[in-house]
Amino acid sequence: MGKYLLRRILQMIPVVLGTTLLVYALVFALPGDPVKAMFGDKPVNEAVAAQIRAEYNLDKPFIIQYLLFLKNALTLNFGETFSGQPVISEIARAFPVTIKLALMAFCFEAIFGVVFGAISGLKKGKWYDSVILIVSLLLISVPTFVTGFVGQYVLGVQLRIFPVTAGSNPGFFDLLMPAMVLGSVSMAYIIRLSRSEISTNIPQDYVRTARAKGMSNTSVTFRHILRNSMIPVVTYLGQDLGALMGGAMVTEQIFNIHGVGYLTYQSILKGEANMVVSIVTLLTLVFVVCNLVVDMLYAALDPRIRYA
């Protein structure tokens, strides 16, 4: 296991370097001048532009720019916003909100996804299996922002169960509906995934063996069928935790939650390329680390992976 972990961490390094380079190149090296974009509709003041270029090292060759950015990023120094706030303190304020939202969505999709998926997979062909399947298909087809509006309108405006928007310092209850909306699409995927895994595992030989040796139905279901069906579900869940943080942008926008997604969106509107690149870099890191944790879990659950 230790050897496998080491190998995976070493493999991660080129991916992280490549990803940050790609994001950096996309933001700063594409046609379209980020410094000019800062001026918006106003005429470009060359002296100020030159000063900004020097400040962000934009006057240096691209690869030097990238290395300087990387060096600063290692010490969590991402520079300042236009209003003079350090980027990292803005991010530090927004991150906990998004982490809270993403974790709540994660728990929601994991619990309900697995439970409904298991019911559906174990009782294939029953009427509630069909209902669960149709609902999950609908949730996948309806984009998050539409689910969000429907939730807001029905549960917030009409029934007044949940607050319509969350605001700047949201509590558990404020985030409940946004978390359900954020997790709904992934929940539907988990339902479908667990259902198909369970139905491929039920006719397997090892299940028959377990029954043949006299195990009770409950034991066979929980210790053999469900346990083996959960391996791909765990992989999906782990990858999704990283994706939820990035995908929170739409949900945060709809429910007015001041998290990372909201911050990214506002930064894009204001043209704060520095903030955008910092957030995307951090989120990509979260995503890569989540994938690493998933691979570890995967190796722990399925010994065949370790020796491959």
Add this chain to the structure above:
Amino acid sequence: MASIEETPLLKVDSVDESAPATSMWADAWRTLRRNPLFIISGILIVFIVFVALFPGVFTRENPNYCTLENSLGAASSGHPFGFDLQGCDVYARVVYGTRTSLSVGILSTLIVVFFGSLVGAIAGFCGGWVDAVLSRIVDIFMAIPMLLGAIVVLQMFRTSESIWKVVLVLALFGWVSVARIARSAVLSTKNLEFNTASTALGSTPMRNLFRHIIPNSLAPIIVIATTSLGSYIVSEATLSFLGIGLPTTTVSWGGDISNAQSLLRTDPMVLFYPSVALAITVLAFIMMGDAVKDALDPKSRTA
């Protein structure tokens, strides 16, 4: 399942050899035709494509002709869905928005399938350092969440008026998933007997690749292409909703939903119609993807 003893050998061998041989594709088509999911989604998709090609058949209104005196007007004869805040006919905008969503979805899918399978096929076919380098590049793109990557790129092109920027951005972050699948499909096909036979008969590696390996690896690529089409339509709508996707001059469902956002409490129906159109279109393509997957991947066939 009957035990071996119960099945006489004769019955096992009694395959009707006089019947014409069916190819994998003919077999898949037979499975598809019987699948109600395929029939429903097929009819929906044909209808959606028809609306996209001939919007004039469904409405005489111009989606860009808006008068403020009609602002938030109720549904009336000739305007079944009423008017939005700017006084545009909602029905006409929903009809004309079909073309935008469908073009973005289809164009992105075509580019993604072309480049993804090309790169994946090269990686799987060449192996060695080519595969190592290409696979690392795929890993790098995989690590960037699609929505975030798309936003980073699109904010650079906010003044561009073309729908191609959205198509290309979706393709830029979408090709990797196809490349991965194409690579593994080619890898598993590469060492099968018919390739060895073809090589023994003197065909070049390139001929092998295009005549044998690629046609035999197509099934998983087609499956992911169908499913992706729906998700590209969702991504386009999401980007337009965030205001950095399609230009505001283009009639699109995502843009209309975004504009109607503030009307949630007062006129939810303006928000409702483009959302339903979007959901039905995506649903049709996802159902089609499921049906195609069932037909082309016998292992996933549900009993």
